[in-house]
Amino acid sequence: MTVQWLVLGIIAAFIAFSYMRHYGFKTRVVSIVVLLIMSLFFVLPIFPFSILKLLGLFLFERLWILLALILFIESVTKKNNxxxxxxxxxxxxxxxxxxxTMI
Incomplete structure (x- = not known):
């Protein structure tokens, strides 16, 4: 369980760093989407039950919340769209x- 929270902490630190360095909106969203695709790949049933499957399930669920958080922050800070x-x-x-409900 520690590995999963460590990975999520690294992702959250990257997002905070991207806001401090004023990275573009696309950079933040693309990084989250790439991680969502990777975690979805880990969840596929072609792999046996392992730590990667648990990591994929954990991240797939939490990354949706991070994506929504980024979108809400961008909607508050930007006037367009x-x-x-x-x-x-x-x-x-x-x-x-x-x-x-599914996981």
């Missing part, structure tokens, strides 16, 4: 709750 970002963030939260 505010409605679209809020709608996508709400959809991301709905997907999270759906995944929460």
């Amino acid at each position: 505010r409605t679209l970002l809020i709608i996508i963030a709400v959809i991301s939260i709905v997907v999270y709750f759906y995944l929460r």
Whole structure:
């Protein structure tokens, strides 16, 4: 369980660092989406039950919340596309709750 929280902490530190360095919105979202795809790959049933499967399940669920958090922060700080970002963030939260019931 420590490894999973360590990986999530590194991801959160990267997101905080990206806000301090004023990285673009695409950089933050693409990094989260790449990690979502990797965690989805770990969850596939072609792999035996291992620490990677547990890491994939843990991250797949938590990364949806981080994605929604980034979208809400961007909608608050930026004036353009505010409605679209809020709608996508709400959809991301709905997907999270759906995944929460499935996992």
